[in-house]
Amino acid sequence: MTSTVSTRLAPRRAGASHQPADLRADLLRELGDDALAEDVLARWDRWGDDLLDAAAEVYADPTLTPRLVHQIAMAHRARSESLRERDRARLLRPDWFQSAEQVGYAAYTERFAGSLPRAIEHIAYLQDLGVTYLHLMPLLQTRPGPDDGGYAVSDYDEVRSDLGTMDDLEELSSRLHCAGISLTLDLVLNHVAREHRWAQAARSGDVHYRDYFWTFSDREMPDAFERTLTEVFPQTSPGNFTWDPQLHRWVWTTFNSYQWDLNWSNPDVLCEFLQIILNLANRGVDCLRLDAIAFLWKRMGTNCQNQPEVHAITQLLRAAVRIAAPALVFKAEAIVPPSEVVSYFGRGKYAGRLSDLAYHNSFMVQIWSALATRDARLMAVAMSHMSQVPTTTAWATYLRCHDDIGWAIEDRDCETLGWNGWAHRNFLCDFYTNQVESSFADGTVFEENPITHDRRINGTAASLCGVGRDDQPLAVDRLLCAYTMVMGLGGVPLIFMGDEIALCNDRDYANDPNHADDNRWIHRPLMPWEVANEHGDFSGHRVYDRLRHLIEVRKSQESLHASVGTEVHSTSVDAVVCFVRHHPAGDMTQVYNVADHAVSVPAWEIDQYAPGAVLDALSGQTLVAQDGMYELAPYAALWLVRESA
Ligand code: GLC
Numbered sequence: 001m002t003s004t005v006s007t008r009l010a011p012r013r014a015g016a017s018h019q020p021a022d023l024r025a026d027l028l029r030e031l032g033d034d035a036l037a038e039d040v041l042a043r044w045d046r047w048g049d050d051l052l053d054a055a056a057e058v059y060a061d062p063t064l065t066p067r068l069v070h071q072i073a074m075a076h077r078a079r080s081e082s083l084r085e086r087d088r089a090r091l092l093r094p095d096w097f098q099s100a101e102q103v104g105y106a107a108y109t110e111r112f113a114g115s116l117p118r119a120i121e122h123i124a125y126l127q128d129l130g131v132t133y134l135h136l137m138p139l140l141q142t143r144p145g146p147d148d149g150g151y152a153v154s155d156y157d158e159v160r161s162d163l164g165t166m167d168d169l170e171e172l173s174s175r176l177h178c179a180g181i182s183l184t185l186d187l188v189l190n191h192v193a194r195e196h197r198w199a200q201a202a203r204s205g206d207v208h209y210r211d212y213f214w215t216f217s218d219r220e221m222p223d224a225f226e227r228t229l230t231e232v233f234p235q236t237s238p239g240n241f242t243w244d245p246q247l248h249r250w251v252w253t254t255f256n257s258y259q260w261d262l263n264w265s266n267p268d269v270l271c272e273f274l275q276i277i278l279n280l281a282n283r284g285v286d287c288l289r290l291d292a293i294a295f296l297w298k299r300m301g302t303n304c305q306n307q308p309e310v311h312a313i314t315q316l317l318r319a320a321v322r323i324a325a326p327a328l329v330f331k332a333e334a335i336v337p338p339s340e341v342v343s344y345f346g347r348g349k350y351a352g353r354l355s356d357l358a359y360h361n362s363f364m365v366q367i368w369s370a371l372a373t374r375d376a377r378l379m380a381v382a383m384s385h386m387s388q389v390p391t392t393t394a395w396a397t398y399l400r401c402h403d404d405i406g407w408a409i410e411d412r413d414c415e416t417l418g419w420n421g422w423a424h425r426n427f428l429c430d431f432y433t434n435q436v437e438s439s440f441a442d443g444t445v446f447e448e449n450p451i452t453h454d455r456r457i458n459g460t461a462a463s464l465c466g467v468g469r470d471d472q473p474l475a476v477d478r479l480l481c482a483y484t485m486v487m488g489l490g491g492v493p494l495i496f497m498g499d500e501i502a503l504c505n506d507r508d509y510a511n512d513p514n515h516a517d518d519n520r521w522i523h524r525p526l527m528p529w530e531v532a533n534e535h536g537d538f539s540g541h542r543v544y545d546r547l548r549h550l551i552e553v554r555k556s557q558e559s560l561h562a563s564v565g566t567e568v569h570s571t572s573v574d575a576v577v578c579f580v581r582h583h584p585a586g587d588m589t590q591v592y593n594v595a596d597h598a599v600s601v602p603a604w605e606i607d608q609y610a611p612g613a614v615l616d617a618l619s620g621q622t623l624v625a626q627d628g629m630y631e632l633a634p635y636a637a638l639w640l641v642r643e644s645a
Helices: 005-009 020-031 037-058 064-078 081-092 116-120 123-129 166-178 197-203 220-226 267-282 308-324 338-344 361-373 377-384 411-416 421-432 461-465 475-488 507-511 519-523 543-556 603-607
Strands: 104-107 133-136 140-142 153-159 182-188 191-193 241-244 249-252 259-261 287-291 329-332 357-359 394-398 444-446 456-458 492-496 567-570 576-581 588-593 599-602 629-632 637-641
Touching: 020 037, 020 064, 037 064, 037 308, 064 267, 064 308, 081 166, 116 166, 123 543, 133 287, 133 492, 153 166, 153 267, 166 182, 182 267, 191 197, 220 241, 249 259, 267 308, 308 329, 308 338, 338 357, 338 361, 361 377, 361 394, 361 421, 361 475, 377 411, 377 567, 377 576, 394 475, 411 421, 421 456, 444 519, 456 519, 461 475, 475 492, 475 543, 475 588, 475 637, 507 519, 588 629, 599 603, 603 629
Parallel strands: 104 133, 104 492, 133 182, 153 191, 182 287, 287 329, 329 357, 357 394, 394 492
Antiparallel strands: 140 153, 191 259, 241 249, 444 456, 567 576, 576 588, 588 637, 599 629
8 A cells, every 4th residue: 555545534525615516617618519518517517516525524635526526528429319318208107117117138248149249139139028227338449368257347448359349339229229128238347357458568667557445565454344344255255455466555445466456545436436337328328236335444443344435436427427328227236135225226316326226236135035934024024124216216226146145134124023133143044055955946055155154145036936846836936026026026036047038047157167157047048049049948948938827917016116115015925025116197005925835814804905806916816815815826926907097
């Protein structure tokens, strides 16, 4: 670390800055004869304060705001007519991503199609399924060799050469737009590959670039930080600092030793990333997934996650984007405790000013917990403890993604039921790696922490549900029950590639030297198009058709708009949970049985939420009570609405 360590670790408070009126005048001048200069100025008037307040909160550099204004003006001037049209449409319909019509799909380009041009050939498949949002996993140029599934970017201006070019990306985004599908890409902003030119310059002695990273001449500071840091990859990449022999210093590397954490207290890093964001926006990207955003700010004595400056930086970047390219939204990837995650939408002064979307990790974990225990009470407790999110935002709900599942279950939630949190998390790991008799799952352990014994797990949704096992005839019903919850909560439901055809674990990853050390590749299989094109699958149960039907019904239910939250209530039957949604377009009571056996629930327990709502929108059938009880089949999933709805 340089001698400025103590000041660098403290937030830089604002000094005298440029006056807002001067900056507005700068913006007008820089926009020159741009036909939409008036629109951009109106957006400055709307979001400029968000930008200036956040900049003042984090950075003292008086040259920063004029630089940002310049970047905004230049990016807008370079924006194509069709993207400007998209900006206008989205400003008129700012809730576009909250609508019940949104359905997401996430895939690795190479596993899904081979390359960007070939992905165009599969747009019709996505349309048929009902997809309106495609997240292509990291596709910018990465380092050679292991690259953490694309999260070790070596060049943000180039697409990975095996996948295509920036022009291919632009072509794909415009084809997707024509098909009614928006494009999400990853923005890896906590770190770069050590092969990135900034890191290379730092290694060859350039002090300007060395200040882009956290580097230390000896172990004093790293050791002091380590006291409160956690480890992300305790087995394959223990510790948070790596000795770099060329730099002759310790480098902060939260993830793998080849991923160098960036120094976001340096305003130059902020400007570099704003430029990257605006460039991607001008290629037609609609949503950026802010990768590992929780880790951006380092503060001694903390776990260096969820620091307030992370939120100020997000507010600043989002405000800049609202002004220059408002068709773009942000999605936070903050896999942090449930009590922290809502702050990524903004709380207090940041409310509604940060990410538009955020992954609902806690809900995902609770679905798997409920299926394993055949008991949904913990889900109801955990969900009731989560704070409201701003009405202008939406959760990204999911059952599986490309990452492992970590058991983010709070002790206090378990204690409400008289359960021990540690024992329950341990049970879930044993369960999903098929080490207990009641297990239906086929998962593998990921990164056991030798000190805390914390274990995470891997496996495709289908394999974790028991698809492929002869003794699990209900595996597909289980999978669909889980996906119905994902589709029913409100927000953007994300399907992970292959789940729609119940793809099971792919053990071939072990034969690829770049993947062999990372068993997350077990759940990143290749798309078998010969099967997918027939809408068939390996379970023999036409999961595709059932999922497509579910999506169709979802789109018809305006009340699933993400602006209203979902209440999650348990019932007197441990396995039965109700999701209750009160929306002016019509109330909906969703009922799920997470057990592999039929159950009877007192009818009033369900009727109380929306009397008269007995038509199941999913099956088109009316739910009829017998002797005051509703009979629910194993893994029943009902979306109850009023007949007229
Ligand atoms: C995110 C990604 C994960 C990656 C990590 C480091 O959590 O989802 O796959 O390993 O960031 O970039």
